[in-house]
Amino acid sequence: GQQLNQSPQSMFIQEGEDVSMNCTSSSIFNTWLWYKQDPGEGPVLLIALYKAGELTSNGRLTAQFGITRKDSFLNISASIPSDVGIYFCAGQYRGAQKLVFGQGTRLTINP
Amino acid sequence: EPEVTQTPSHQVTQMGQEVILRCVPISNHLYFYWYRQILGQKVEFLVSFYNNEISEKSEIFDDQFSVERPDGSNFTLKIRSTKLEDSAMYFCASGTGRYQPQHFGDGTRLSIL
Numbered sequence: 001g002q003q004l005n006q007s008p009q010s011m012f013i014q015e016g017e018d019v020s021m022n023c024t025s026s027s028i029f030n031t032w033l034w035y036k037q038d039p040g041e042g043p044v045l046l047i048a049l050y051k052a053g054e055l056t057s058n059g060r061l062t063a064q065f066g067i068t069r070k071d072s073f074l075n076i077s078a079s080i081p082s083d084v085g086i087y088f089c090a091g092q093y094r095g096a097q098k099l100v101f102g103q104g105t106r107l108t109i110n111p
Numbered sequence: 112e113p114e115v116t117q118t119p120s121h122q123v124t125q126m127g128q129e130v131i132l133r134c135v136p137i138s139n140h141l142y143f144y145w146y147r148q149i150l151g152q153k154v155e156f157l158v159s160f161y162n163n164e165i166s167e168k169s170e171i172f173d174d175q176f177s178v179e180r181p182d183g184s185n186f187t188l189k190i191r192s193t194k195l196e197d198s199a200m201y202f203c204a205s206g207t208g209r210y211q212p213q214h215f216g217d218g219t220r221l222s223i224l
Binding site for chain 1: 144152159166
């Protein structure tokens with residue numbers, strides 16, 4: 001079936017460190033999105049990517065849409081305690097409305 | 112900032128009972144969605160809705176599920192005869208266009224006893 005492989009599953013880092021996570025797929029996506037989910041809340045959109053090779057920033061967050069359209073990464077620079085949460089990538093196929101979500105990366109930060 | 116609101120935040124229902132989950136999408140959005148997330152798993156697509164009809168649905172969205180936009184502001188998901196495996200967080204989302212970002216509500220936790 002349609003799957004996104006997101007890695008790593010979890011990360012334990014020190015405050016101030018940079019973070020990198022990525023998603024890969026065997027299929028081509030038209031759109032990649034990155035969401036963050038805090039406990040008891042819904043996914044909050046962080047960055048949306050529409051073009052192959054596109055590099056987009058949102059504050060300390062940077063995401064890129066892979067050239068092959070089959071992967072994307074999210075970087076967080078200089079992590080702070082409020083970055084804790086679960087980060088999901090989601091892809092949207094051309095012609096489809098549904099989002100296909102990755103399994104999530106759980107980020108834990110040690111102060 | 113406008114947001115998607117969902118009620119109730121937690122719904123406890125006996126197996127076999129009908130349940131209706133309610134959502135108020137962002138006011139200028141035209142595309143509406145339901146997703147679910149079983150505890151500890153990833154978010155899964157259920158259905159999309161545009162122009163008063165279902166535009167896409169997953170294999171999860173079988174005959175026991177239905178969606179409705181009963182008025183200009185609400186969007187509902189009905190589960191006719193709930194099963195234990197329907198226990199999950201149900202998220203409503205909305206967007207301005209077919210390929211525009213989808214914005215999620217905080218979800219309804221559905222617990223089937």
